[in-house]
Amino acid sequence: IENAETVVQRVDERERALAKDDVTGLIKLADYCRDHDMRAREQKLLRKLLEVAPDHVEARARLGYVRTEAGW
Numbered sequence: 001i002e003n004a005e006t007v008v009q010r011v012d013e014r015e016r017a018l019a020k021d022d023v024t025g026l027i028k029l030a031d032y033c034r035d036h037d038m039r040a041r042e043q044k045l046l047r048k049l050l051e052v053a054p055d056h057v058e059a060r061a062r063l064g065y066v067r068t069e070a071g072w
Helices: 007-017 023-035 039-052 057-062
Strands: none
Touching: 007 023, 007 039, 023 039, 023 057, 039 057
16 A cells, blocks of 8 residues: 555645745645645635735735725
8 A cells, every 4th residue: 555645745745845935836836726626725825925925916816805095
């Protein structure tokens, strides 16, 4: 019997390998989670991305933020 790496383990490993401020890596990993029906993990990564890049338009849109004249 072989223990195969699960998708969740793969995502955890990729997230650990990312630099703290790797905006491109975070959005790509969030995309991967979206594409593999891991909505909670996707949202977690998008929120983490906003800690690094608070005005990241795509991350905010995917989290449901709406931009108005007053801000997000």
